[in-house]
Amino acid sequence: EAQVTQNPRYLITVTGKKLTVTCSQNMNHEYMSWYRQDPGLGLRQIYYSMNVEVTDKGDVPEGYKVSRKEKRNFPLILESPSPNQTSLYFCASSTVSAQPGVGKNIQYFGAGTRLSVL
Amino acid sequence: AQSVAQPEDQVNVAEGNPLTVKCTYSVSGNPYLFWYVQYPNRGLQFLLKYITGDNLVKGSYGFEAEFNKSQTSFHLKKPSALVSDSALYFCAVRDGGSYIPTFGRGTSLIVHP
Numbered sequence A: 001e002a003q004v005t006q007n008p009r010y011l012i013t014v015t016g017k018k019l020t021v022t023c024s025q026n027m028n029h030e031y032m033s034w035y036r037q038d039p040g041l042g043l044r045q046i047y048y049s050m051n052v053e054v055t056d057k058g059d060v061p062e063g064y065k066v067s068r069k070e071k072r073n074f075p076l077i078l079e080s081p082s083p084n085q086t087s088l089y090f091c092a093s094s095t096v097s098a099q100p101g102v103g104k105n106i107q108y109f110g111a112g113t114r115l116s117v118l
Numbered sequence B: 001a002q003s004v005a006q007p008e009d010q011v012n013v014a015e016g017n018p019l020t021v022k023c024t025y026s027v028s029g030n031p032y033l034f035w036y037v038q039y040p041n042r043g044l045q046f047l048l049k050y051i052t053g054d055n056l057v058k059g060s061y062g063f064e065a066e067f068n069k070s071q072t073s074f075h076l077k078k079p080s081a082l083v084s085d086s087a088l089y090f091c092a093v094r095d096g097g098s099y100i101p102t103f104g105r106g107t108s109l110i111v112h113p
Helices: none
Strands: A004-007 A010-013 A019-025 A031-038 A042-051 A054-057 A076-078 A087-094 A113-117 B003-005 B010-014 B019-021 B024-026 B031-038 B044-050 B056-058 B064-068 B073-078 B087-095 B107-112
Touching: A004 A087, A010 A019, A019 A031, A019 A087, A019 A113, B003 B087, B010 B019, B019 B107, B024 B073, B024 B087, B031 B064, B031 B073, B044 B056, B044 B064, B073 B087
Parallel strands: A010 A113, B010 B107
Antiparallel strands: A004 A019, A019 A076, A031 A042, A031 A087, A042 A054, A087 A113, B003 B024, B019 B073, B031 B044, B031 B087, B056 B064, B064 B073, B087 B107
């Protein structure tokens, strides 16, 4: 089954304690990204990756790091979490294509990680 | 630069009535347009997309959307709403020359029995 898997689903932590949220996809997608979802603000992109070892900042990258050492994995790292990073986080993946074919360019999302930083 | 606007935070409709969720966009090139739905405690799910071709696009669960180039709109529609359609709906756009989509803020659809 094609899927994007995020772990953990729920996480409560304290300010300053480093954490990693994992993301893995089994569709051989080139493109992966991280979003945060906050009430009234919709989805905001944190970081994205076009392929292995190719990452770039999205709209709200401050306080986050990512890595793409393997095609299937794209972990999100919070080196020193702060309360303003309390949010719902989504990982997504898709093909990278200028072609309109069936299945192309569709984002597949993980189930989400709800993070609370105290 | 690309952007997308969903002018309504919430849309209320009675079950059995037609529904419309609005989306307008701005891109410098050819638009790739998408609708996604988010049910409570779930990730976003793809509904439909417009890349090229027929302006009326049909998608999952009986939804459709019409691409209107002159009005730069891509409104989501359904002829007869169901209570189970109640969810958060996101419109997204990307420029044909870019691989990075931009999402709207989302519209909460509430279908009353």
